Amino acid sequence: MSRVPLSLLQQFVHIARLGNLSRAADQANLTVSALSHQMRQLEERLERRLFERGPRGVTLTVEGCELLEAVGEHFDGIEHALSRYRERRHDALSLSASPGITSSWLMPRLPRLLAAHPELQLNLQSTSALVNFEREAVDAAVRYGKGEWEGLRSERLFGEWIAPVAAAELVARMGDADPLDLAQWPLIGDPNRNNRWNDWFAHYGGEPPRRYVAHVDTVDALRQAALEGLGVALGRMVTSKSLIDAGRLVVLGDRYLPVPEAYYLVYPPRSQDHRGMATFRQWLLEEAQRYERQMPVWQPQASPL
The missing domain is CATH 1.10.10.10 (Winged helix-like DNA-binding domain superfamily/Winged helix DNA-binding domain)
Known part of the structure; x- marks a missing residue:
């Protein structure tokens, strides 16, 4: 050889x-x-x-x-x-974020960042894959979880709620079906390993179905299945809001449930002395605070799960 x-x-x-x-x-x-x-x-x-x-x-x-x-x-x-021999550019920042939060929350706000800081070059990776900061040239990430990532610093941005959502076409097909009686609706299995439907029915009453119309393994696939009219999904409100506002998804009823996960800015200790990172971090925390103050009135009737 x-x-x-x-x-x-x-x-x-x-x-x-x-x-x-x-x-x-x-x-x-x-x-x-x-x-x-x-x-x-x-x-x-x-x-x-x-x-x-x-x-x-x-x-x-x-x-x-x-x-x-x-x-x-x-x-x-x-x-x-x-x-140690590579020059580190302090006006360039590499950021990783999942496709859902990138398209629904981060991307609409980035023009404000670049308008205020035109000197900053942002390299954005839209991916659900977790970053290995030891091996990848990424300075920070926006991630969804409980804020516990070993060896990394994490700062909470804002929380998340879930609610049953369905495509407008499915709602029309179901006619007079009661949106609060989910036993009448086809449900899509939740990809969360604990199946959040169990939490939903435990709080709001009723029984999980014996058979879901389909199961998917990622949040992105769950959202797409709902958009295609396959069934009702438990949607994350932060990442689904733009689709709801556009009329592509409809919330069934007016009941929401908070979850223990939230969105975080995550970064390794080495990023703390990066000037571009400091600029982005301050801007992002201010945007997150503004968003929470203006967040739609989701008033769950229970403490977080």
């Missing part, structure tokens, strides 16, 4: 850790087909199948896992050794 180019191994490590060929190609400034071709070259040189390719991304084979374990830490060591 001829010597394997280090560039192929480096791209392999990058793809393996991201688990997404498209995102890896974007970060490497390559096309997906070019990067896929490189990985086929690597597999041919090693005479091993390293990836299983599927509709939701790529996963490592057993031999792929063994290769990552063997070479990954060496590339980490190289990156760590070279990091």
Whole structure:
């Protein structure tokens, strides 16, 4: 076997850790087909199948896992050794945020940030994948959770509520069905591991259905299933508000329930001395405070779950 180019191994490590060929190609400034071709070259040189390719991304084979374990830490060591020689731009900020909060909340507000701070260059990654701040050149992230991320600093932005939502077309099809009697409606299983429908019925009464019309595994898929009229979903109000305002989703009834999760600004300690990060952080906290003051009147009838 001829010597394997280090560039192929480096791209392999990058793809393996991201688990997404498209995102890896974007970060490497390559096309997906070019990067896929490189990985086929690597597999041919090693005479091993390293990836299983599927509709939701790529996963490592057993031999792929063994290769990552063997070479990954060496590339980490190289990156760590070279990091001190790279000039850090304090007018550029790399931010990661999930697609839901990016499109519904963050993106409409970014023009205000850039108008007030035209010197700031914002590199935004819209992805649901959690950032590995040790390995990725990302300064901060906006994430949904309970504020507990080991080794990272987190600052709460605002809370979240859930309520049953359905496409306007489904509401029209259901005719005179009582929006408060969810037993009459097709329900979509919640992707939360504890199934938030159980919490909903425990508080507002009734019984969860014996059979959901469908189950999905991500919040994005849940929102899309509701938009397509598949059934009623428990929607997050913060990220669903723009769709509700546009009439694409309808809240069934006027009952809302708070959840223990909230939206947070999350960042590693190294970002504290980044001037661009300081500017963004101050702006984001002010926007979050303004949003909470102006938030629609969702008055849940219970304490958070």
